[in-house]
Amino acid sequence: MPLDPAVLKREFPEFELRVERGKIREYALVLGLQDPVHTDPEAARAAGYPDVVAPPTFVRQFWHENPDNDPMPHLGYDPKRRLHGEQEFEYLKPLVAGMVLRGRNAIVFHEEKAGKRGGKMTFVVIETRFADEKGELVQVARRTLIETAAPPKVEG
Amino acid sequence: MATQTAGLTYAKWDDLAEGAQRELSVGPITRTDLVRYAGASGDFNPNHHDEIYAIRAGFEKPFAQGMLQGGYLGRALSEWLGPTALRRLRLRFSAQAWPGDMVISKARVTRRYEEAGEKRVEVEAEAVTQRGDVLIKATATAAPQG
Known part of the structure:
Protein backbone atom coordinates (compact mmCIF):
# COMPACT_ATOMS: atom_id res chain seq x y z
CA MET A 1 0.00 0.00 0.00
CA PRO A 2 1.44 3.45 -0.87
CA LEU A 3 2.39 5.56 2.13
CA ASP A 4 -0.25 8.06 3.13
CA PRO A 5 1.19 11.59 2.65
CA ALA A 6 -0.90 12.80 5.61
CA VAL A 7 0.83 10.28 7.90
CA LEU A 8 4.26 11.28 6.59
CA LYS A 9 3.56 14.91 7.49
CA ARG A 10 1.77 14.29 10.75
CA GLU A 11 3.26 15.52 14.03
CA PHE A 12 3.02 12.90 16.72
CA PRO A 13 2.41 14.09 20.28
CA GLU A 14 5.08 14.08 22.96
CA PHE A 15 4.75 11.33 25.54
CA GLU A 16 6.10 10.78 29.03
CA LEU A 17 7.94 7.70 30.13
CA ARG A 18 8.97 6.84 33.62
CA VAL A 19 12.07 4.70 33.69
CA GLU A 20 11.28 2.02 36.26
CA ARG A 21 13.64 -0.20 38.24
CA GLY A 22 11.47 -3.28 37.75
CA LYS A 23 11.35 -2.87 33.98
CA ILE A 24 15.12 -2.41 33.78
CA ARG A 25 15.62 -5.49 35.94
CA GLU A 26 13.24 -7.58 33.80
CA TYR A 27 14.97 -6.46 30.58
CA ALA A 28 18.46 -7.14 31.99
CA LEU A 29 17.49 -10.61 33.24
CA VAL A 30 16.00 -11.67 29.88
CA LEU A 31 19.26 -10.76 28.15
CA GLY A 32 21.36 -12.28 30.94
CA LEU A 33 23.37 -9.14 31.75
CA GLN A 34 25.85 -10.07 34.48
CA ASP A 35 26.66 -6.70 36.06
CA PRO A 36 24.37 -6.03 39.06
CA VAL A 37 24.36 -2.29 38.20
CA HIS A 38 21.31 -3.26 36.10
CA THR A 39 19.44 -5.12 38.84
CA ASP A 40 20.67 -3.99 42.28
CA PRO A 41 20.33 -0.32 43.32
CA GLU A 42 23.10 -0.75 45.95
CA ALA A 43 25.53 -2.08 43.35
CA ALA A 44 24.56 0.75 41.00
CA ARG A 45 25.23 3.37 43.71
CA ALA A 46 28.53 1.69 44.61
CA ALA A 47 29.51 2.04 40.94
CA GLY A 48 28.64 5.75 40.99
CA TYR A 49 25.16 5.75 39.42
CA PRO A 50 22.09 7.22 41.17
CA ASP A 51 20.07 4.05 40.46
CA VAL A 52 20.03 0.92 38.29
CA VAL A 53 21.34 1.44 34.76
CA ALA A 54 19.28 0.61 31.65
CA PRO A 55 20.89 -1.89 29.21
CA PRO A 56 21.91 -0.43 25.82
CA THR A 57 18.77 -1.41 23.85
CA PHE A 58 16.31 -0.72 26.68
CA VAL A 59 14.27 2.08 25.09
CA ARG A 60 13.01 -0.45 22.56
CA GLN A 61 10.31 -1.39 25.05
CA PHE A 62 8.46 1.90 24.95
CA TRP A 63 7.73 1.99 21.27
CA HIS A 64 4.61 -0.08 21.42
CA GLU A 65 3.09 1.55 24.44
CA ASN A 66 0.74 3.97 22.76
CA PRO A 67 -0.43 3.83 19.14
CA ASP A 68 -1.45 7.52 19.32
CA ASN A 69 2.14 8.74 19.51
CA ASP A 70 3.79 6.07 17.34
CA PRO A 71 3.75 6.34 13.53
CA MET A 72 4.31 2.59 13.04
CA PRO A 73 0.67 1.44 13.25
CA HIS A 74 -0.33 4.21 10.81
CA LEU A 75 2.05 3.23 8.00
CA GLY A 76 -0.48 0.85 6.48
CA TYR A 77 2.09 -1.96 6.42
CA ASP A 78 0.90 -5.53 6.05
CA PRO A 79 2.08 -7.02 9.37
CA LYS A 80 3.00 -10.27 7.57
CA ARG A 81 5.45 -8.38 5.32
CA ARG A 82 6.80 -5.96 7.92
CA LEU A 83 10.47 -6.24 8.83
CA HIS A 84 12.64 -4.38 11.29
CA GLY A 85 15.57 -3.75 8.96
CA GLU A 86 17.82 -1.58 11.04
CA GLN A 87 18.05 -0.04 14.50
CA GLU A 88 20.28 2.74 15.68
CA PHE A 89 20.80 4.31 19.11
CA GLU A 90 22.67 7.44 20.12
CA TYR A 91 23.57 7.70 23.80
CA LEU A 92 24.04 11.21 25.15
CA LYS A 93 23.53 10.68 28.90
CA LEU A 101 11.75 11.23 29.94
CA ARG A 102 9.79 13.12 27.35
CA GLY A 103 9.76 11.23 24.08
CA ARG A 104 8.63 12.16 20.60
CA ASN A 105 8.42 10.12 17.41
CA ALA A 106 8.85 11.47 13.89
CA ILE A 107 9.17 9.95 10.44
CA VAL A 108 12.55 11.23 9.23
CA PHE A 109 12.97 9.24 6.00
CA HIS A 110 10.81 7.29 3.57
CA GLU A 111 11.40 5.62 0.24
CA GLU A 112 9.53 3.24 -2.06
CA LYS A 113 11.48 0.97 -4.40
CA ALA A 114 10.55 -1.69 -6.93
CA MET A 121 9.31 -2.30 -1.14
CA THR A 122 8.78 0.49 1.34
CA PHE A 123 11.36 1.90 3.77
CA VAL A 124 10.47 4.21 6.66
CA VAL A 125 12.79 5.51 9.37
CA ILE A 126 11.13 6.54 12.63
CA GLU A 127 13.24 8.63 14.98
CA THR A 128 12.43 8.81 18.68
CA ARG A 129 14.08 11.52 20.73
CA PHE A 130 14.13 11.15 24.51
CA ALA A 141 16.58 5.83 18.64
CA ARG A 142 16.03 5.26 14.92
CA ARG A 143 14.27 2.22 13.54
CA THR A 144 14.06 1.34 9.88
CA LEU A 145 10.82 -0.45 9.08
CA ILE A 146 10.53 -2.26 5.77
CA GLU A 147 7.45 -3.59 4.04
CA THR A 148 8.69 -6.24 1.63
CA ALA A 149 7.19 -6.50 -1.86
CA ALA A 150 4.11 -8.72 -2.01
CA PRO A 151 5.14 -12.25 -2.97
CA PRO A 152 4.03 -13.14 -6.53
CA LYS A 153 0.81 -15.11 -6.74
CA VAL A 154 1.57 -18.66 -7.79
CA GLU A 155 -1.99 -19.86 -8.07
CA GLY A 156 -5.39 -18.22 -8.20
CA MET B 1 30.44 -3.10 47.45
CA ALA B 2 32.42 -2.90 44.25
CA THR B 3 33.11 -6.63 44.59
CA GLN B 4 29.42 -7.14 43.73
CA THR B 5 30.33 -6.62 40.11
CA ALA B 6 31.07 -10.36 40.39
CA GLY B 7 34.32 -10.42 38.52
CA LEU B 8 33.14 -8.19 35.67
CA THR B 9 36.14 -6.11 34.73
CA TYR B 10 35.82 -3.75 31.84
CA ALA B 11 38.41 -3.16 29.19
CA LYS B 12 40.27 0.12 29.60
CA TRP B 13 40.85 2.43 26.66
CA ASP B 14 44.60 2.40 27.34
CA ASP B 15 44.62 -1.39 26.89
CA LEU B 16 42.31 -1.55 23.86
CA ALA B 17 44.52 -1.79 20.79
CA GLU B 18 43.01 -1.68 17.32
CA GLY B 19 42.08 -5.26 16.53
CA ALA B 20 41.17 -6.13 20.15
CA GLN B 21 38.33 -8.65 20.11
CA ARG B 22 35.51 -9.95 22.24
CA GLU B 23 33.06 -12.82 21.81
CA LEU B 24 29.90 -13.71 23.73
CA SER B 25 27.79 -16.80 23.08
CA VAL B 26 24.19 -16.91 24.31
CA GLY B 27 21.73 -19.73 23.91
CA PRO B 28 20.41 -21.99 22.66
CA ILE B 29 17.43 -19.61 22.43
CA THR B 30 14.20 -21.12 23.71
CA ARG B 31 10.60 -20.18 22.93
CA THR B 32 10.38 -19.08 26.56
CA ASP B 33 13.14 -16.53 25.82
CA LEU B 34 11.00 -15.13 22.98
CA VAL B 35 7.97 -14.84 25.26
CA ARG B 36 10.01 -13.26 28.06
CA TYR B 37 11.50 -10.77 25.62
CA ALA B 38 8.01 -9.96 24.28
CA GLY B 39 6.94 -9.11 27.83
CA ALA B 40 10.08 -7.16 28.63
CA SER B 41 10.09 -5.18 25.38
CA GLY B 42 6.43 -4.84 24.44
CA ASP B 43 7.03 -6.45 21.03
CA PHE B 44 3.95 -8.65 20.71
CA ASN B 45 4.23 -9.33 16.97
CA PRO B 46 2.54 -12.77 16.78
CA ASN B 47 5.33 -14.04 14.46
CA HIS B 48 7.41 -14.40 17.63
CA HIS B 49 5.04 -16.56 19.68
CA ASP B 50 1.99 -17.73 17.66
CA GLU B 51 2.86 -20.88 15.67
CA ILE B 52 -0.21 -20.81 13.40
CA TYR B 53 0.16 -17.11 12.66
CA ALA B 54 3.88 -17.52 11.84
CA ILE B 55 3.22 -20.47 9.52
CA ARG B 56 0.43 -18.60 7.71
CA ALA B 57 2.84 -15.67 7.29
CA GLY B 58 5.19 -18.05 5.47
CA PHE B 59 7.61 -18.97 8.27
CA GLU B 60 8.42 -22.47 9.44
CA LYS B 61 7.77 -21.53 13.07
CA PRO B 62 8.00 -18.52 15.40
CA PHE B 63 11.37 -16.77 15.29
CA ALA B 64 13.25 -14.42 17.62
CA GLN B 65 12.60 -10.69 17.74
CA GLY B 66 15.47 -8.94 15.95
CA MET B 67 15.96 -6.87 19.08
CA LEU B 68 16.45 -10.01 21.19
CA GLN B 69 19.64 -10.85 19.32
CA GLY B 70 20.29 -7.09 19.12
CA GLY B 71 20.02 -7.05 22.91
CA TYR B 72 22.53 -9.90 23.19
CA LEU B 73 24.93 -7.99 20.95
CA GLY B 74 24.41 -4.84 23.06
CA ARG B 75 25.11 -6.96 26.15
CA ALA B 76 28.37 -8.21 24.61
CA LEU B 77 29.54 -4.62 24.07
CA SER B 78 28.29 -3.39 27.43
CA GLU B 79 30.01 -6.24 29.32
CA TRP B 80 33.22 -5.58 27.43
CA LEU B 81 33.46 -1.78 27.44
CA GLY B 82 31.30 -0.71 30.41
CA PRO B 83 27.58 -0.34 31.22
CA THR B 84 27.41 3.29 30.05
CA ALA B 85 30.36 3.38 27.62
CA LEU B 86 28.31 3.23 24.42
CA ARG B 87 27.81 6.48 22.54
CA ARG B 88 26.24 5.03 19.40
CA LEU B 89 25.06 1.59 18.26
CA ARG B 90 23.80 0.68 14.81
CA LEU B 91 22.31 -2.74 14.13
CA ARG B 92 21.49 -4.06 10.65
CA PHE B 93 19.34 -7.17 10.73
CA SER B 94 20.02 -9.71 8.01
CA ALA B 95 18.53 -13.05 9.10
CA GLN B 96 16.16 -14.61 11.59
CA ALA B 97 17.27 -16.60 14.63
CA TRP B 98 15.16 -19.64 15.49
CA PRO B 99 14.50 -21.44 18.76
CA GLY B 100 17.45 -23.78 19.27
CA ASP B 101 19.96 -21.34 17.75
CA MET B 102 23.02 -19.97 19.50
CA VAL B 103 23.62 -16.23 19.13
CA ILE B 104 27.35 -15.58 19.00
CA SER B 105 28.32 -11.91 19.15
CA LYS B 106 31.80 -11.05 17.89
CA ALA B 107 33.19 -7.54 18.25
CA ARG B 108 36.46 -5.94 17.20
CA VAL B 109 38.00 -2.50 17.76
CA THR B 110 38.65 -0.85 14.38
CA ARG B 111 39.79 2.59 15.55
CA ARG B 112 41.05 4.22 18.74
CA TYR B 113 40.91 8.01 18.94
CA GLU B 114 39.99 11.07 20.98
CA GLU B 115 36.90 13.11 20.20
CA ALA B 116 34.56 15.47 22.09
CA GLY B 117 36.99 15.40 25.03
CA GLU B 118 36.68 11.62 25.33
CA LYS B 119 38.86 8.63 24.61
CA ARG B 120 36.79 6.60 22.17
CA VAL B 121 36.84 3.45 20.10
CA GLU B 122 34.99 2.43 16.95
CA VAL B 123 33.83 -1.17 16.99
CA GLU B 124 32.62 -3.50 14.27
CA ALA B 125 30.49 -6.40 15.41
CA GLU B 126 28.29 -9.16 14.15
CA ALA B 127 25.97 -11.73 15.62
CA VAL B 128 26.05 -15.16 13.99
CA THR B 129 24.44 -18.54 14.65
CA GLN B 130 26.21 -21.86 15.18
CA ARG B 131 25.60 -22.46 11.44
CA GLY B 132 27.47 -19.25 10.60
CA ASP B 133 24.33 -17.38 9.44
CA VAL B 134 24.87 -13.67 9.98
CA LEU B 135 21.96 -12.34 12.06
CA ILE B 136 23.21 -8.78 12.56
CA LYS B 137 26.00 -6.59 11.35
CA ALA B 138 26.72 -3.72 13.71
CA THR B 139 28.93 -0.72 14.28
CA ALA B 140 29.37 1.12 17.56
CA THR B 141 31.16 4.04 19.12
CA ALA B 142 32.14 3.75 22.76
CA ALA B 143 34.05 5.69 25.39
CA PRO B 144 35.58 3.10 27.75
CA GLN B 145 37.27 4.22 30.98
CA GLY B 146 40.82 5.44 30.44
Whole structure:
Protein backbone atom coordinates (compact mmCIF):
# COMPACT_ATOMS: atom_id res chain seq x y z
CA MET A 1 0.00 0.00 0.00
CA PRO A 2 1.44 3.45 -0.87
CA LEU A 3 2.39 5.56 2.13
CA ASP A 4 -0.25 8.06 3.13
CA PRO A 5 1.19 11.59 2.65
CA ALA A 6 -0.90 12.80 5.61
CA VAL A 7 0.83 10.28 7.90
CA LEU A 8 4.26 11.28 6.59
CA LYS A 9 3.56 14.91 7.49
CA ARG A 10 1.77 14.29 10.75
CA GLU A 11 3.26 15.52 14.03
CA PHE A 12 3.02 12.90 16.72
CA PRO A 13 2.41 14.09 20.28
CA GLU A 14 5.08 14.08 22.96
CA PHE A 15 4.75 11.33 25.54
CA GLU A 16 6.10 10.78 29.03
CA LEU A 17 7.94 7.70 30.13
CA ARG A 18 8.97 6.84 33.62
CA VAL A 19 12.07 4.70 33.69
CA GLU A 20 11.28 2.02 36.26
CA ARG A 21 13.64 -0.20 38.24
CA GLY A 22 11.47 -3.28 37.75
CA LYS A 23 11.35 -2.87 33.98
CA ILE A 24 15.12 -2.41 33.78
CA ARG A 25 15.62 -5.49 35.94
CA GLU A 26 13.24 -7.58 33.80
CA TYR A 27 14.97 -6.46 30.58
CA ALA A 28 18.46 -7.14 31.99
CA LEU A 29 17.49 -10.61 33.24
CA VAL A 30 16.00 -11.67 29.88
CA LEU A 31 19.26 -10.76 28.15
CA GLY A 32 21.36 -12.28 30.94
CA LEU A 33 23.37 -9.14 31.75
CA GLN A 34 25.85 -10.07 34.48
CA ASP A 35 26.66 -6.70 36.06
CA PRO A 36 24.37 -6.03 39.06
CA VAL A 37 24.36 -2.29 38.20
CA HIS A 38 21.31 -3.26 36.10
CA THR A 39 19.44 -5.12 38.84
CA ASP A 40 20.67 -3.99 42.28
CA PRO A 41 20.33 -0.32 43.32
CA GLU A 42 23.10 -0.75 45.95
CA ALA A 43 25.53 -2.08 43.35
CA ALA A 44 24.56 0.75 41.00
CA ARG A 45 25.23 3.37 43.71
CA ALA A 46 28.53 1.69 44.61
CA ALA A 47 29.51 2.04 40.94
CA GLY A 48 28.64 5.75 40.99
CA TYR A 49 25.16 5.75 39.42
CA PRO A 50 22.09 7.22 41.17
CA ASP A 51 20.07 4.05 40.46
CA VAL A 52 20.03 0.92 38.29
CA VAL A 53 21.34 1.44 34.76
CA ALA A 54 19.28 0.61 31.65
CA PRO A 55 20.89 -1.89 29.21
CA PRO A 56 21.91 -0.43 25.82
CA THR A 57 18.77 -1.41 23.85
CA PHE A 58 16.31 -0.72 26.68
CA VAL A 59 14.27 2.08 25.09
CA ARG A 60 13.01 -0.45 22.56
CA GLN A 61 10.31 -1.39 25.05
CA PHE A 62 8.46 1.90 24.95
CA TRP A 63 7.73 1.99 21.27
CA HIS A 64 4.61 -0.08 21.42
CA GLU A 65 3.09 1.55 24.44
CA ASN A 66 0.74 3.97 22.76
CA PRO A 67 -0.43 3.83 19.14
CA ASP A 68 -1.45 7.52 19.32
CA ASN A 69 2.14 8.74 19.51
CA ASP A 70 3.79 6.07 17.34
CA PRO A 71 3.75 6.34 13.53
CA MET A 72 4.31 2.59 13.04
CA PRO A 73 0.67 1.44 13.25
CA HIS A 74 -0.33 4.21 10.81
CA LEU A 75 2.05 3.23 8.00
CA GLY A 76 -0.48 0.85 6.48
CA TYR A 77 2.09 -1.96 6.42
CA ASP A 78 0.90 -5.53 6.05
CA PRO A 79 2.08 -7.02 9.37
CA LYS A 80 3.00 -10.27 7.57
CA ARG A 81 5.45 -8.38 5.32
CA ARG A 82 6.80 -5.96 7.92
CA LEU A 83 10.47 -6.24 8.83
CA HIS A 84 12.64 -4.38 11.29
CA GLY A 85 15.57 -3.75 8.96
CA GLU A 86 17.82 -1.58 11.04
CA GLN A 87 18.05 -0.04 14.50
CA GLU A 88 20.28 2.74 15.68
CA PHE A 89 20.80 4.31 19.11
CA GLU A 90 22.67 7.44 20.12
CA TYR A 91 23.57 7.70 23.80
CA LEU A 92 24.04 11.21 25.15
CA LYS A 93 23.53 10.68 28.90
CA PRO A 94 23.31 7.57 31.11
CA LEU A 95 19.76 6.23 31.40
CA VAL A 96 18.93 5.20 34.97
CA ALA A 97 15.82 4.27 36.94
CA GLY A 98 13.81 7.18 38.29
CA MET A 99 14.31 9.39 35.27
CA VAL A 100 11.18 10.78 33.66
CA LEU A 101 11.75 11.23 29.94
CA ARG A 102 9.79 13.12 27.35
CA GLY A 103 9.76 11.23 24.08
CA ARG A 104 8.63 12.16 20.60
CA ASN A 105 8.42 10.12 17.41
CA ALA A 106 8.85 11.47 13.89
CA ILE A 107 9.17 9.95 10.44
CA VAL A 108 12.55 11.23 9.23
CA PHE A 109 12.97 9.24 6.00
CA HIS A 110 10.81 7.29 3.57
CA GLU A 111 11.40 5.62 0.24
CA GLU A 112 9.53 3.24 -2.06
CA LYS A 113 11.48 0.97 -4.40
CA ALA A 114 10.55 -1.69 -6.93
CA GLY A 115 10.92 -5.20 -5.44
CA LYS A 116 13.19 -7.71 -7.17
CA ARG A 117 10.27 -9.99 -7.98
CA GLY A 118 7.65 -7.34 -8.66
CA GLY A 119 5.64 -5.27 -6.25
CA LYS A 120 7.02 -2.44 -4.18
CA MET A 121 9.31 -2.30 -1.14
CA THR A 122 8.78 0.49 1.34
CA PHE A 123 11.36 1.90 3.77
CA VAL A 124 10.47 4.21 6.66
CA VAL A 125 12.79 5.51 9.37
CA ILE A 126 11.13 6.54 12.63
CA GLU A 127 13.24 8.63 14.98
CA THR A 128 12.43 8.81 18.68
CA ARG A 129 14.08 11.52 20.73
CA PHE A 130 14.13 11.15 24.51
CA ALA A 131 14.87 14.19 26.69
CA ASP A 132 15.16 14.46 30.48
CA GLU A 133 13.40 16.88 32.87
CA LYS A 134 15.90 19.62 31.97
CA GLY A 135 15.07 19.18 28.29
CA GLU A 136 18.51 17.67 27.60
CA LEU A 137 18.67 14.85 25.10
CA VAL A 138 19.35 11.44 26.71
CA GLN A 139 18.95 9.00 23.81
CA VAL A 140 17.90 9.04 20.18
CA ALA A 141 16.58 5.83 18.64
CA ARG A 142 16.03 5.26 14.92
CA ARG A 143 14.27 2.22 13.54
CA THR A 144 14.06 1.34 9.88
CA LEU A 145 10.82 -0.45 9.08
CA ILE A 146 10.53 -2.26 5.77
CA GLU A 147 7.45 -3.59 4.04
CA THR A 148 8.69 -6.24 1.63
CA ALA A 149 7.19 -6.50 -1.86
CA ALA A 150 4.11 -8.72 -2.01
CA PRO A 151 5.14 -12.25 -2.97
CA PRO A 152 4.03 -13.14 -6.53
CA LYS A 153 0.81 -15.11 -6.74
CA VAL A 154 1.57 -18.66 -7.79
CA GLU A 155 -1.99 -19.86 -8.07
CA GLY A 156 -5.39 -18.22 -8.20
CA MET B 1 30.44 -3.10 47.45
CA ALA B 2 32.42 -2.90 44.25
CA THR B 3 33.11 -6.63 44.59
CA GLN B 4 29.42 -7.14 43.73
CA THR B 5 30.33 -6.62 40.11
CA ALA B 6 31.07 -10.36 40.39
CA GLY B 7 34.32 -10.42 38.52
CA LEU B 8 33.14 -8.19 35.67
CA THR B 9 36.14 -6.11 34.73
CA TYR B 10 35.82 -3.75 31.84
CA ALA B 11 38.41 -3.16 29.19
CA LYS B 12 40.27 0.12 29.60
CA TRP B 13 40.85 2.43 26.66
CA ASP B 14 44.60 2.40 27.34
CA ASP B 15 44.62 -1.39 26.89
CA LEU B 16 42.31 -1.55 23.86
CA ALA B 17 44.52 -1.79 20.79
CA GLU B 18 43.01 -1.68 17.32
CA GLY B 19 42.08 -5.26 16.53
CA ALA B 20 41.17 -6.13 20.15
CA GLN B 21 38.33 -8.65 20.11
CA ARG B 22 35.51 -9.95 22.24
CA GLU B 23 33.06 -12.82 21.81
CA LEU B 24 29.90 -13.71 23.73
CA SER B 25 27.79 -16.80 23.08
CA VAL B 26 24.19 -16.91 24.31
CA GLY B 27 21.73 -19.73 23.91
CA PRO B 28 20.41 -21.99 22.66
CA ILE B 29 17.43 -19.61 22.43
CA THR B 30 14.20 -21.12 23.71
CA ARG B 31 10.60 -20.18 22.93
CA THR B 32 10.38 -19.08 26.56
CA ASP B 33 13.14 -16.53 25.82
CA LEU B 34 11.00 -15.13 22.98
CA VAL B 35 7.97 -14.84 25.26
CA ARG B 36 10.01 -13.26 28.06
CA TYR B 37 11.50 -10.77 25.62
CA ALA B 38 8.01 -9.96 24.28
CA GLY B 39 6.94 -9.11 27.83
CA ALA B 40 10.08 -7.16 28.63
CA SER B 41 10.09 -5.18 25.38
CA GLY B 42 6.43 -4.84 24.44
CA ASP B 43 7.03 -6.45 21.03
CA PHE B 44 3.95 -8.65 20.71
CA ASN B 45 4.23 -9.33 16.97
CA PRO B 46 2.54 -12.77 16.78
CA ASN B 47 5.33 -14.04 14.46
CA HIS B 48 7.41 -14.40 17.63
CA HIS B 49 5.04 -16.56 19.68
CA ASP B 50 1.99 -17.73 17.66
CA GLU B 51 2.86 -20.88 15.67
CA ILE B 52 -0.21 -20.81 13.40
CA TYR B 53 0.16 -17.11 12.66
CA ALA B 54 3.88 -17.52 11.84
CA ILE B 55 3.22 -20.47 9.52
CA ARG B 56 0.43 -18.60 7.71
CA ALA B 57 2.84 -15.67 7.29
CA GLY B 58 5.19 -18.05 5.47
CA PHE B 59 7.61 -18.97 8.27
CA GLU B 60 8.42 -22.47 9.44
CA LYS B 61 7.77 -21.53 13.07
CA PRO B 62 8.00 -18.52 15.40
CA PHE B 63 11.37 -16.77 15.29
CA ALA B 64 13.25 -14.42 17.62
CA GLN B 65 12.60 -10.69 17.74
CA GLY B 66 15.47 -8.94 15.95
CA MET B 67 15.96 -6.87 19.08
CA LEU B 68 16.45 -10.01 21.19
CA GLN B 69 19.64 -10.85 19.32
CA GLY B 70 20.29 -7.09 19.12
CA GLY B 71 20.02 -7.05 22.91
CA TYR B 72 22.53 -9.90 23.19
CA LEU B 73 24.93 -7.99 20.95
CA GLY B 74 24.41 -4.84 23.06
CA ARG B 75 25.11 -6.96 26.15
CA ALA B 76 28.37 -8.21 24.61
CA LEU B 77 29.54 -4.62 24.07
CA SER B 78 28.29 -3.39 27.43
CA GLU B 79 30.01 -6.24 29.32
CA TRP B 80 33.22 -5.58 27.43
CA LEU B 81 33.46 -1.78 27.44
CA GLY B 82 31.30 -0.71 30.41
CA PRO B 83 27.58 -0.34 31.22
CA THR B 84 27.41 3.29 30.05
CA ALA B 85 30.36 3.38 27.62
CA LEU B 86 28.31 3.23 24.42
CA ARG B 87 27.81 6.48 22.54
CA ARG B 88 26.24 5.03 19.40
CA LEU B 89 25.06 1.59 18.26
CA ARG B 90 23.80 0.68 14.81
CA LEU B 91 22.31 -2.74 14.13
CA ARG B 92 21.49 -4.06 10.65
CA PHE B 93 19.34 -7.17 10.73
CA SER B 94 20.02 -9.71 8.01
CA ALA B 95 18.53 -13.05 9.10
CA GLN B 96 16.16 -14.61 11.59
CA ALA B 97 17.27 -16.60 14.63
CA TRP B 98 15.16 -19.64 15.49
CA PRO B 99 14.50 -21.44 18.76
CA GLY B 100 17.45 -23.78 19.27
CA ASP B 101 19.96 -21.34 17.75
CA MET B 102 23.02 -19.97 19.50
CA VAL B 103 23.62 -16.23 19.13
CA ILE B 104 27.35 -15.58 19.00
CA SER B 105 28.32 -11.91 19.15
CA LYS B 106 31.80 -11.05 17.89
CA ALA B 107 33.19 -7.54 18.25
CA ARG B 108 36.46 -5.94 17.20
CA VAL B 109 38.00 -2.50 17.76
CA THR B 110 38.65 -0.85 14.38
CA ARG B 111 39.79 2.59 15.55
CA ARG B 112 41.05 4.22 18.74
CA TYR B 113 40.91 8.01 18.94
CA GLU B 114 39.99 11.07 20.98
CA GLU B 115 36.90 13.11 20.20
CA ALA B 116 34.56 15.47 22.09
CA GLY B 117 36.99 15.40 25.03
CA GLU B 118 36.68 11.62 25.33
CA LYS B 119 38.86 8.63 24.61
CA ARG B 120 36.79 6.60 22.17
CA VAL B 121 36.84 3.45 20.10
CA GLU B 122 34.99 2.43 16.95
CA VAL B 123 33.83 -1.17 16.99
CA GLU B 124 32.62 -3.50 14.27
CA ALA B 125 30.49 -6.40 15.41
CA GLU B 126 28.29 -9.16 14.15
CA ALA B 127 25.97 -11.73 15.62
CA VAL B 128 26.05 -15.16 13.99
CA THR B 129 24.44 -18.54 14.65
CA GLN B 130 26.21 -21.86 15.18
CA ARG B 131 25.60 -22.46 11.44
CA GLY B 132 27.47 -19.25 10.60
CA ASP B 133 24.33 -17.38 9.44
CA VAL B 134 24.87 -13.67 9.98
CA LEU B 135 21.96 -12.34 12.06
CA ILE B 136 23.21 -8.78 12.56
CA LYS B 137 26.00 -6.59 11.35
CA ALA B 138 26.72 -3.72 13.71
CA THR B 139 28.93 -0.72 14.28
CA ALA B 140 29.37 1.12 17.56
CA THR B 141 31.16 4.04 19.12
CA ALA B 142 32.14 3.75 22.76
CA ALA B 143 34.05 5.69 25.39
CA PRO B 144 35.58 3.10 27.75
CA GLN B 145 37.27 4.22 30.98
CA GLY B 146 40.82 5.44 30.44
